[in-house]
Amino acid sequence: MSNEILNLEPRNVWKHFYSLTQIPRPSKKEGKAVQFVKDFGRQLGLETHVDEVGNVVIRKPATPGMENRKMVTLQCHLDMVPQKNEGTQHDFEKDPITPYVDGEWVKAKGTTLGSDNGMGVAAALAILESKDIPHGPIEALFTVDEETGMTGAFALKPGLTKGDILINLDSEDEGELYIGCAGGMDAVIQIPYLEIPVPEEHIPYKLSLTGLKGGHSGLDINLGRANANKLLFRFLNFGNDELDIHIASVNGGTLRNAIPREAFAVVMVPEDRQQAFLEAVKKYEKIFQAEYNQTEPDLKFSAEKTEKPERILNPSGQTRLIKSVYGCPNGVIRMSDSVPGLVETSTNLAVVRTEKGGAIVQCLLRSSVDSAKEDVGQMIRSVFELAGAEVKLEGGYPGWKPNPDSAILKTMKNVYKNMFGKEPEVKAVHAGLECGLIGGIYPNMDMISCGPTIRHPHSPDEKVHIPSVEKFWKFLVETLKNIPAK
Numbered sequence: 001m002s003n004e005i006l007n008l009e010p011r012n013v014w015k016h017f018y019s020l021t022q023i024p025r026p027s028k029k030e031g032k033a034v035q036f037v038k039d040f041g042r043q044l045g046l047e048t049h050v051d052e053v054g055n056v057v058i059r060k061p062a063t064p065g066m067e068n069r070k071m072v073t074l075q076c077h078l079d080m081v082p083q084k085n086e087g088t089q090h091d092f093e094k095d096p097i098t099p100y101v102d103g104e105w106v107k108a109k110g111t112t113l114g115s116d117n118g119m120g121v122a123a124a125l126a127i128l129e130s131k132d133i134p135h136g137p138i139e140a141l142f143t144v145d146e147e148t149g150m151t152g153a154f155a156l157k158p159g160l161t162k163g164d165i166l167i168n169l170d171s172e173d174e175g176e177l178y179i180g181c182a183g184g185m186d187a188v189i190q191i192p193y194l195e196i197p198v199p200e201e202h203i204p205y206k207l208s209l210t211g212l213k214g215g216h217s218g219l220d221i222n223l224g225r226a227n228a229n230k231l232l233f234r235f236l237n238f239g240n241d242e243l244d245i246h247i248a249s250v251n252g253g254t255l256r257n258a259i260p261r262e263a264f265a266v267v268m269v270p271e272d273r274q275q276a277f278l279e280a281v282k283k284y285e286k287i288f289q290a291e292y293n294q295t296e297p298d299l300k301f302s303a304e305k306t307e308k309p310e311r312i313l314n315p316s317g318q319t320r321l322i323k324s325v326y327g328c329p330n331g332v333i334r335m336s337d338s339v340p341g342l343v344e345t346s347t348n349l350a351v352v353r354t355e356k357g358g359a360i361v362q363c364l365l366r367s368s369v370d371s372a373k374e375d376v377g378q379m380i381r382s383v384f385e386l387a388g389a390e391v392k393l394e395g396g397y398p399g400w401k402p403n404p405d406s407a408i409l410k411t412m413k414n415v416y417k418n419m420f421g422k423e424p425e426v427k428a429v430h431a432g433l434e435c436g437l438i439g440g441i442y443p444n445m446d447m448i449s450c451g452p453t454i455r456h457p458h459s460p461d462e463k464v465h466i467p468s469v470e471k472f473w474k475f476l477v478e479t480l481k482n483i484p485a486k
Helices: 002-006 011-021 031-043 115-129 228-243 271-291 315-327 370-386 407-420 435-441 466-481
Strands: 047-050 056-060 072-077 099-102 105-108 138-143 165-168 176-181 183-192 195-197 202-210 246-252 263-270 300-305 311-313 331-335 343-355 358-367 390-397 425-429 446-449 463-465
Touching: 002 011, 002 099, 011 031, 011 115, 011 466, 031 047, 031 056, 031 115, 056 115, 072 115, 115 138, 115 463, 115 466, 165 407, 165 435, 176 407, 183 315, 183 370, 202 228, 202 246, 202 271, 228 246, 228 263, 228 271, 228 315, 228 343, 246 311, 246 315, 263 271, 271 300, 311 315, 315 343, 315 358, 315 370, 331 370, 343 370, 358 370, 370 390, 407 446, 407 466, 435 446, 463 466
Parallel strands: 072 138, 072 165, 165 446, 176 425
Antiparallel strands: 047 056, 056 138, 099 105, 105 463, 176 446, 183 358, 183 390, 195 311, 202 263, 202 300, 246 263, 246 343, 331 343, 343 358
16 A cells, blocks of 8 residues: 555655655644654754744755755645544544555545645655755745644744745645635534423434535535535424424534535434424435535435434524524635635535534634625624524634735746746635735745645545646746745
8 A cells, every 4th residue: 555655756755745644643633743743854954943832843954056045935734634434433643544546646545635735744844855956045834733723823933934935835736826815714603502301202313414525615615515514404494393303412514624524413203203204304315416416426314213312402492503503604605806716705614513501513714805704704693693602703814915926926937837838827715824824924925835736625535636746846846946046
């Protein structure tokens, strides 16, 4: 398994990527990866610093004759999104990822691959290790916890990095250069309810909405994929109104920045309504499959008898939960006027989970317009406050305003055209890159983002395009050769 990855070109990049797949590094649990990178820098004899939250900076002197070039900071994040298919046995805090080659792609068995942002980390490590790549002074900045709040970037202090130019290695389309991104904000909602005894003459069933593609809540939000939470609560709304079902528990989605692929509920069904309930499940499965026949070909919705729960939600609490989640905005809210095809504003109903005495709901809001982001936050607050919920809008981070006159953009456009005979596309992205936060701390940095082609990040379908890695690598190496003097 490992040999086929290690034989891919460029080998110096793939070997480091494979090493990363063997190191458990889910967000907020990336300590082993921090140690790996720190040891890597010190073993090379390079200046290495680790700040109080775990961000690592490794500096490498210029090759002889290039000392007068501007310093470049290669920036990437160490954590990965932990997502797995139903039935896959995997502990992201202990188990390595199992990558494999499938034609022109590298994938993982049953889990996310971690190419987001492992490919960027691998490229930076290969540059640091190299002895035959001409470059000016460089440093690599490896941040932590990008995926669940960018807390590593939030904690950066002035003076930790010294670069004049920052090349972020966390975008996911080879041949495209990114000069702007959306900002984000979390909505965290707590819906209180009472729990009451399970009624007599009711049968427990487990509802399962599975088989969805999910994906990145920024990059994939415009693809029309189903949200498992929205579909499940669509059925629960019908069941509440027409079948007198009682909810014992709900568990939908796992991560704020991943479109939920699966959602489950345990419900109590009156004995005399079982047949109508099962027929309704089949009916809604057909409705969902018809509505999403192109985007979600593997969608399944089912009900099976299960163990009797101890308690259920009280009727008013159940109705407030169902109506508010069902009514919560989700998906693309507005497309950009200035950038054709770019999502301006969106929200992802990411997590719905019942706990003792209350439900937790999490949404991730994104927008390249701060006022629009705030507006969606207030929309969500309005819906849930009507249900008696406590709503917190927190963890906001800024977008990255495009600079079409960027000097590094001009340099990289020229390099790409000279290498490949065409100009790269210049874009902004509806995802959160750390450039917005870093730019606030280091306002004089000239910033850009690039990377290899990655598809379906934040889902077990994640894959990285092998030929694009080689092109990305050669482009990065040639860019470093062409960094101008100070």
